[in-house]
Amino acid sequence: MSAPSATHTAAPAGTSSFFQQPRAVWAVAFACVIAFMGIGLVDPILKEIAANLGASPSQVSLLFTSYMAVMGVAMLITGVVSSRIGPKKTLLLGLVLIIVFSALAGSSSTVTGVIGFRAGWGLGNALFVATALATIVSASSGSVASAIILFEAALGLGIASGPLIGGLLGEHSWRAPFFGVATLMCIALVATTFFLPATPPAGRRTSLLDPFRALRYPALLLMAIVAICYNLGFFTLMASGPFALPSFGIMQIGWTFFGWGVLLAVTSVWVAPVLQRRFGTVATLTAVLALFSLDLLQMGLFAEHEPAIMIGIIVAGAFLGVTNTLVTEAVMHAAPVERPVASAAYSFVRFSGGAAGPYVAMKLFEHVSVHAPFYFGGIAVAVGVVVMALGGRIVTRGSATDSPGSVEVAEDVLVGDID
Template identity: 70%
Template sequence: MLKQPRAVWAVAFACVIAFMGIGLVDPILKSIASQLDATPSQVSLMFTSYMAIMGIAMLVTGVVSSRIGAKRTLLSGLVLIIIFAALAGASDSVSAIVAFRAGWGLGNALFVATALATIVMSAKGSTGQAIILFEAALGIGIASGPLIGGVLGEQSWRAPFFGVSVLMVIALVGTAVFLPSTPPTGRRTSLADPFKALTHKPLLVVAVTAIFYNIGFFTILAAGPFALPELGIIQIGWVYFGWGLLVAFVSVVVAPIVQRAIGTVPAILATLVLFTADLAIMGIFADHPTVVIVGIIASGAFIGSNNTLITEAVMGAAPVERPVASAAYSFVRFTGGAVGPYVALRLFGSEAAPHVHAPFWFGAIMVAIGVAVLAAGARTVAATTHHEETEQQEAEAVLVGDLD
């Protein structure tokens, strides 16, 4: 799996930088709220605008890449991230940062959806191994984002935004140099294709499950820092660094083992149940910082497992091109990413009179609904994932036979 073309590593490195943007603002949320005189719910809009535009833009990623090619789409996304991250760092109000984070989300949409399809198509080995590479890049980016945000945020809340912009320039150069030209191939997709893909019940079930799962995911990101008022910027950065390390480790090492042992759908259900319990415990003991810290870090294991398992389920859940399936799934799931932070921090209230338990209970209830949705459609989804797993096992058996 590690013997990949340079193009795959170049795109994977760019993915690491792109996913830094998700957790980068966590350590500086309280600092931005304080210095720009904003409420927690106003600050949460930095997540909401980013994820909402990212989800909507996912609908056009296939349309764009099928007309200008994967490489140009990737480079366009990177350029947008460079520009809007720098503009966010230069802003003087929360509303301006929220607006520029939306532009950042557009760039991320063009890049991320195309990057997953590019890695799957370019990597050596099975689709599952390619997805693990992608999820490893995601995990490393998510892990390093809060730490870099904390280190740079100690100097100024603006520094993390400028830092991402500089790192993205490096990613842009690497992608431009190492990724071969990728002219458009196959048919040109339309805006209607992702919606048509969602008419396939297995994909729809997984996507709706992902809405509620992502609400819990981004509740952890948004509400966690405000539930730890005594921690400084760098300390919050370390907490989310530990969380991100678990995301990376479990997505790459543990999730495939669990998947082989009990199957994709049972593994997703078990992980979601554990994630629900984790959020519920944080809801009960939200006024105990140690419990919140342990709960945040532990959630990385459940998020890492689900990221890998659900992505694999999506790739086999509908008889459509992988970029179309990815766009449809991402459009739906990022709805959860947009809703979660805003509602969670509205429930939190203000730092002067916080309702610290409410966001975590909200997250737990939402993930529990996701469990119910997947359980109801488990047979339908399991039929498609079982077919994918059988094909992969047969391919590996043929390879082993050839080697023998």
């Protein structure tokens, strides 16, 4: 592992505003917004895709499963690619893949084709998102914590706007949201090309085995297991929510998930740091996951009452916003390894493990009842609460023993000089 570059210096804490960032940071953050639109973009049009392509609810749920499964496995290669061709080229490659596969998904005439192209979209997202976080951390002014909050803000804005844009465009055609993402990503591609300086490979070349070695650290492994549990709940909500609102049209579903996304964005940026300072990471995560589990269980109980489902979806955004921010920060300090390696290990377990959730949930919807998917999601998150409560000391010790020196080096290993 090489020493930090002499030309890369972090701004002292408090010397610059949260909003006074280099153009490179805003270019990548804008691309992050568009990338994260892909998560909620399909929610308003799930029923429309099923109706137009003659697909069952469990089949259209595979739009989430294929996307997450490929994204999770691809996380293993993000560090390998970035350490060989450099972060900027990795970001651009990811953007190009998202553009190509989102356009192909919009052009497809079969549900199998859309599912397959969503998988390719997941590959592009993995290359882009994993590299984008470390790029923002390294290039931003201020502390690592503020950089993570900026990343989470982009995530929240993308997740919030995805369903709304999906609804607005989906009223014209279910294909339009896919072409919309491709168009916006072309703008992000141009912005990243011109505003992000060249970032040649720096530091050691990582291998495919590095993420698996990182999982030997108990704190990182525990956080990854917790993330599987809450991802099962997260994507159960995403896949089941529209089908539990049978009288809602495309825009009504879009507005519902827009409210969910707004709460996610607000709590991830402003509420999560306050709760963390007041109660600590472990206590806050345990409580918020418990509330998310209860929210899903009440949705299961009142699954035939659309107002209860709508309110449950929106409120869930608050719990997921806090969870996303605190889990991301905890993972960054859970093991004395480079950030991209820790992120790859965690994301591989998180997305691969949670990929089955939407499909299982919609099979339960088809063969058991409208209540069953939410009970499944609520129980899965409850398991995560138990794991978090029992393993809290492991997470605390992992954060306490994380080496600040290795963290600083990790940023430069991945990103090089971005000034």
